[in-house]
Amino acid sequence: MKEIAEYVGIKYIEHQKVYDGINCPEYFKQFLRNGKFWFTDEDLNFKSNWNLLMPAIEKISAYRFEDGDTAYPRTFGMICEETGEFMFRFNRSELFSAPTLIEAAYMAVVDFINWFNEQKQ
Numbered sequence: 001m002k003e004i005a006e007y008v009g010i011k012y013i014e015h016q017k018v019y020d021g022i023n024c025p026e027y028f029k030q031f032l033r034n035g036k037f038w039f040t041d042e043d044l045n046f047k048s049n050w051n052l053l054m055p056a057i058e059k060i061s062a063y064r065f066e067d068g069d070t071a072y073p074r075t076f077g078m079i080c081e082e083t084g085e086f087m088f089r090f091n092r093s094e095l096f097s098a099p100t101l102i103e104a105a106y107m108a109v110v111d112f113i114n115w116f117n118e119q120k121q
Contacts, residue, residue, distance in 0.1 A: 001044040007113050008055045027051045047106045056109045060090055063116070071112065077101050 008028075031043060046053045063071040075089035085097040088104035093115070096107040 001046055003113050003117070004046050004056050004109060005044060008059060027055065047103055050102060053102060053105060053109060057105060060109065060112050065092065
């Protein structure tokens with residue numbers, strides 16, 4: 001969860017679940033107190049809250065690869081005929097499936113952010 005919050009512009013400070021986010025998405029501003037963002041694990045439940053997850057999906061969708069192509073959601077909400085699960089995939093990324101669409105999207109977001117962070121190193 002920390003990685004997603006940091007990806008959307010909220011910087012993690014120490015180990016206190018305190019964040020500093022000047023350019024954070026609007027939804028997160030409800031957690032602002034005394035110039036810092038304070039979250040509980042329930043507050044950052046990206047697996048079940050589209051308001052939390054969509055800023056990450058939007059930012060990933062705007063990511064441009066070196067050739068100019070973007071990481072747009074290539075598969076969004078299709079249902080696998082074999083398993084009946086929802087599927088989600090960003091362009092040029094792995095296909096994820098889960099019982100709910102938000103779970104599949106969450107897995108795709110985590111996978112992309114892990115890849116993105118590896119590219120920075």
